[in-house]
Amino acid sequence: MTTAANIVSNTNTATCTTVAQLRQHIKAWQKQNLTVGFVPTMGALHVGHMSLVEIAKKTCDRVVVSIFVNPTQFNRPDDLANYPRLIDQDMERCRNAAADLVFHPDVKEVYPGGYNSKVQVGDITGRWEGNFRPGHFDGMSTVVCKLFNMVTPTHAFFGEKDFQQLQVIRAMVRDLNIPIEIIGCPTIREKDGLACSSRNMLLKPEHRAIAPAFYASLIAAAKSLRAGEDPGKVSVDIMTELRKAGFDKIDYIGVADNDMLQPLTAPAKSGRILGAAWLGNVRLIDNIDINEGA
Template sequence: MTQVVRAAAALADKVEGWKRSGMRVGVVPTMGALHDGHLSLLRTARRHCDRVIVTIFVNPLQFDRADDLEKYPRDEARDLALLEAERADVLFAPGVGDVYPDGFSTRVSVAGISEELEGAFRPGHFDGMTTVVTKILGMAQAGWAFFGEKDWQQLQIVRRLVTDLNLPVRVTGCPTVREPDGLALSSRNARLTPEARRIAPALYQVMQQTAQGLRAGRDPVRELDDARSRLIEEGFASLDYLELRHAETLRPLADPADPARLLAAAWLGGVRLIDNIAI
């Protein structure tokens, strides 16, 4: 049975007990609206750990747009049923007032990597994310934490944060889960109209073709320009970015021998989709 916990103190007691009996504790931080991508994180966590906490907290601090926060899907009963089926031990779902009580004043920020790509288009997003992730890791006191590669930049920032602040947790990234047609699972996909949903897989398809061209040694500037044009032709309204970057620092690729990642954010029918793949 998945136990629902709302108070940080109750979670701390539970985790302390588990750790005292030598158990490995893992945490999967989410914003709810769970889909198979989240559940794959949970399954990976279950393989590594004796006890798994899934957290659900729609963090107002990391939404740059009020309408996006308001429209973000929430259905705790449905989420809980999914967690029960996958045998999560705890659903930790604190309220906003518990996470940010009166007087809350602290921010955790990661310079450099947070300012690239998503950071340039969603001001404050990553500072909100790093602050709440630090808090969730503090509350959960788990030795293992699981994040999806779907949010690649977030994953790299969390790794940087955990290293920089010496947080006693091992961060594991888990591969993006996709629909059969290649669309990366995302809670925001539910907002796509049928017409937009039909177009959406083109993002991954074009990225795959571009990745093949890049791996074959073709000129990145031209490949990326072509890819951007193709996405607009396919029906995307606009692109925030489609870029080839250093896979860890997210900076422009200085040396072709460095690990590289192709990352994109594109608008389709009022919904912002992101995706990324290895080169």
């Protein structure tokens, strides 16, 4: 039997580990006609995540943060094993940000015995990240859909740093008639331009020094695109700059439209520059709008 005594609260931030506990809170808020903002995360929270919480607080009456390292969206076992898990630090940051509720389920709560379903979003998942991380978007879409059903928020907040993920979620919500407003939030960067990411803490010092070249190359590329240069040539130029800077391997660099992320083959005044590249054993992704830095 689930009771309020099962729910632990610290400085007004409640922590739930089961769907039953979570729904107690959600039902109480719904009875008051309160809007609920949702920030789904895999933990190892940084200032980028906390900016989503801040925007959610300004937008909604209540804010839920989920912390769940979803095993089904990792295509490499070593990546799952190495993913940072810092739950005590994460909880402290959620309390400091005045999140109303943290949902921290274990794997069996999200994927109980006999679980045998998945959500698969077509087309947009078949390029860029989809080419290099088989199964990633199926796992991500499935867990986000499940979390949406568990939390039943009015709004959900995602960073533009994972732009393809954001567009996949928008497509899923549209196609499945999920009544949630998806809000994309600006990428938060370190002072040197590196996009904030939980994986940044895995970079060796010498690689961390190189990493800002990624954003610098994207900014230079955006300027070239605005001047009318061919997207294919600009993509090659970015790869050349990254190799000169010391990146070990480049998975992809490309220019795409802002909606379904179809590759652009002719000069355009709008779109997105996307890329994924490696420093040592750490894979970094980044993207910017063509008009960023204008």
